[in-house]
Amino acid sequence: MVRKTKEDAELTRQRIIHAAREVFLVRGVSRTTMEHIATQAGVTRGAVYWHFDxxxxxxxxxxxxxxxxxxxxxxxxxxxxxxxxxxxxxxxxxxxxxxxxxxxxxxxxxxxxxxxxxxxxxxxxxxxxxxxxxxxxxxxxxxxxxxxxxxxxxxxxxxxxxxxxxxxxxxxxxxxxxxxxxxxxxxxxxxxxxxxxxxxxxxxx
Amino acid sequence: MVRKTKEDAELTRQRIIHAAREVFLVRGVSRTTMEHIATQAGVTRGAVYWHFDxxxxxxxxxxxxxxxxxxxxxxxxxxxxxxxxxxxxxxxxxxxxxxxxxxxxxxxxxxxxxxxxxxxxxxxxxxxxxxxxxxxxxxxxxxxxxxxxxxxxxxxxxxxxxxxxxxxxxxxxxxxxxxxxxxxxxxxxxxxxxxxxxxxxxxxx
DNA sequence: TTACATACATACAAGAATGTAGGCAAATTA
DNA sequence: TAATTTGCCTACATTCTTGTATGTATGTAA
The missing domain is CATH 1.10.357.10 (Tetracycline Repressor, domain 2)
Incomplete structure (x- = not known):
């Protein structure tokens, strides 16, 4: 699947935020990479960078x-x-x-x-x-x-x-x-x- | 100068600890590298690794x-x-x-x-x-x-x-x-x- | 004075991590 | 339905870090 509807995209955004929380908790904010977060959220860094700077x-x-x-x-x-x-x-x-x-x-x-x-x-x-x-x-x-x-x-x-x-x-x-x-x-x-x-x-x- | 007396070495050790404190304070512990600390202490990473694991x-x-x-x-x-x-x-x-x-x-x-x-x-x-x-x-x-x-x-x-x-x-x-x-x-x-x-x-x- | 240990400096290899650029298919709009 | 935008993936290029290995000159003990 490549392109999602607006609702799907918002869901992805939320999943990324949740994933970030989970990874931050375990690895600390500094040691957490965008790759860690992406993997945890089941997406790639591309998606993370799309939603967040x-x-x-x-x-x-x-x-x-x-x-x-x-x-x-x-x-x-x-x-x-x-x-x-x-x-x-x-x-x-x-x-x-x-x-x-x-x-x-x-x-x-x-x-x-x-x-x-x-x-x-x-x-x-x-x-x-x-x-x-x-x-x-x-x-x-x-x-x-x-x-x-x-x-x-x-x-x-x-x-x-x-x-x-x-x-x-x-x-x-x-x-x-x-x-x-x-x-x-x-x-x-x-x-x-x-x-x-x-x-x-x-x-x- | 290469090799120091025991007193000099202890002094170097203290200088490294002080340098670490100064750099930790500014950059945070995670973002601080051994290189930062060494530079701040006026030595090389070699010296830091000699005194600390x-x-x-x-x-x-x-x-x-x-x-x-x-x-x-x-x-x-x-x-x-x-x-x-x-x-x-x-x-x-x-x-x-x-x-x-x-x-x-x-x-x-x-x-x-x-x-x-x-x-x-x-x-x-x-x-x-x-x-x-x-x-x-x-x-x-x-x-x-x-x-x-x-x-x-x-x-x-x-x-x-x-x-x-x-x-x-x-x-x-x-x-x-x-x-x-x-x-x-x-x-x-x-x-x-x-x-x-x-x-x-x-x-x- | 000869060994050996000490206190560093330098160099190297290997692996992350980042940001960006380009691609692509599906959704949205006109 | 054609054109455009969106949402995401892949693929660099670049820059840091780390640990270690090696070199080396000087204290220091026998």
């Missing part, structure tokens, strides 16, 4: 598939004032993220690639900046919610929302890192939810 | 130069019961680590390499295990000190040393990661010490 283009395509949903979920869970109080909303957001990692192998693998299978140099240095910018965004939204919690009297009088935000932010970054690295699962993965609950409990009055 | 051998040599001192300092600061109370000892250890990062460019760069310029696959997967094992060691010692704090009545009655340990551990891992990634310094580096003090203040009764 180069490796980092492919990397970005892969990354988008987990980060766009993350932002959406964050807004929904954190900012929409439903029946939950602010601190519970934060707790739900953190637990929800862990839940996504548990449920979605794809997300799990992409996090793993970004954390321990990628070197942020040259073209990839910009990716790191995007990640940091994302983190700032998360921290910003967290702080909004902590400020709501303060207003609603959920916090100890001595606790400052900005400080609590940073503390929670760093805690969660650490948790994500260890969750991802703890492949065996016996150290952090099994007790991640409990760790979050404990962390939040420390700041309820 | 391959790149990961060099990587280990580089890593040792910061990790052995870390362990020592940890034991000194955390475990030696001097004039300080337990919670202060923990605070001093955390602040001390940040201080080392501030003072020692070498340490700073090696952390940066290990966190965002290295892919933990194949031969490097074992390095990640060592790091995790190191983390376990740190957590273990932290917990000992938190238990001392509990005995000495420094903690709230409701707080469990094991839980506080994990929370502090994850906070600090997150802090280290963000400290390293925050090259500009405006986000985390400048306020790292304050963040630690705030974190510890959350658990003093």
């Amino acid at each position: 180069n490796k980092i283009d492919l990397f970005h395509a892969m990354r988008e598939q987990v980060f766009l949903p993350l932002i959406d979920r964050m807004d929904d869970t954190l900012l929409v004032e439903g029946s939950e109080d602010p601190l519970t909303r934060i707790e739900n957001f953190l637990c929800g993220t862990i839940q996504v990692l548990n449920d979605s192998m794809e997300t799990r693998q992409i996090y793993e690639i970004m954390m321990i299978k990628c070197e942020y140099v040259d073209e990839f240095a910009a990716v790191l900046q995007q990640i940091l910018s994302n983190c700032s965004g998360i921290a910003g939204k967290l702080q909004l919610v902590y400020e709501r919690a303060k207003v609603q009297g959920q916090l100890h009088a001595a606790h400052d929302p900005a400080q609590l935000t940073m503390d929670t932010h760093l805690f969660f970054i650490g948790l994500l890192h260890m969750w991802v690295k703890d492949i065996e699962g016996n150290q952090f993965r099994h007790q991640a939810i409990e760790l979050i609950k404990t962390h939040m409990q420390l700041r309820r009055r | 391959n790149k990961i051998d060099l990587f280990h040599a580089m890593r040792e130069q910061v990790f052995l001192p870390l362990i020592d300092r940890m034991d000194d600061t955390l475990l030696v019961e001097g004039s300080e109370d337990p919670l202060t000892r923990i605070e001093n250890f955390l602040c001390g680590t940040i201080q080392v990062l501030n003072d020692s460019m070498e340490t700073r760069q090696i952390y940066e390499i290990m966190m965002i310029k290295c892919e933990y696959v194949d031969e490097f997967a074992a390095v990640l295990q060592q790091i995790l094992s190191n983390c376990s060691g740190i957590a273990g010692k932290l917990q000992l000190v938190y238990e001392r704090a509990k005995v000495q009545g420094q903690l709230h009655a409701a707080h469990d040393p094991a839980q506080l340990t994990m929370d502090t551990h994850l906070f600090f891992i997150g802090l280290l990661h963000m400290w390293v990634k925050d090259i500009e310094g405006n986000q985390f580096r400048h306020q790292a010490i304050e963040l630690i003090k705030t974190h510890m203040q959350l658990r003093r009764r």
Whole structure:
């Protein structure tokens, strides 16, 4: 078969992205060649180069598939004032993220690639900046919610929302890192939810 | 000059390790070739291969130069019961680590390499295990000190040393990661010490 | 002072990896 | 249905890397 319909082509594109993820995970981004990805996807380098300019283009395509949903979920869970109080909303957001990692192998693998299978140099240095910018965004939204919690009297009088935000932010970054690295699962993965609950409990009055 | 004395040779070895650090930092570990390192060190690949089997051998040599001192300092600061109370000892250890990062460019760069310029696959997967094992060691010692704090009545009655340990551990891992990634310094580096003090203040009764 | 080991430099062979250019048949459009 | 574009494959040409093998001059020990 040579030429495909548009739908078939899009399917090929997706297959290539999936293949890239699988190979990145095993070989690391740097050691992965376009040939590896092509073979894994069952096509040739020609097809890969047709759909993507180069490796980092492919990397970005892969990354988008987990980060766009993350932002959406964050807004929904954190900012929409439903029946939950602010601190519970934060707790739900953190637990929800862990839940996504548990449920979605794809997300799990992409996090793993970004954390321990990628070197942020040259073209990839910009990716790191995007990640940091994302983190700032998360921290910003967290702080909004902590400020709501303060207003609603959920916090100890001595606790400052900005400080609590940073503390929670760093805690969660650490948790994500260890969750991802703890492949065996016996150290952090099994007790991640409990760790979050404990962390939040420390700041309820 | 061809043949050197033992002292000269050791000097060459050190120069190669330093060169490797510098090149790893700029090009990432994977993209760094032995030729890059040799050139940076002012020698040829012959010299590099004489002193080190391959790149990961060099990587280990580089890593040792910061990790052995870390362990020592940890034991000194955390475990030696001097004039300080337990919670202060923990605070001093955390602040001390940040201080080392501030003072020692070498340490700073090696952390940066290990966190965002290295892919933990194949031969490097074992390095990640060592790091995790190191983390376990740190957590273990932290917990000992938190238990001392509990005995000495420094903690709230409701707080469990094991839980506080994990929370502090994850906070600090997150802090280290963000400290390293925050090259500009405006986000985390400048306020790292304050963040630690705030974190510890959350658990003093 | 004669061996031998050491500390490198140089040269070579072999295998990747990349990007591009050209080909080709089927899908799409006019 | 003719013309064009799309989606992909094949085939270079070129450039890196690696490991090793070999050369060699100098410390060093007997």
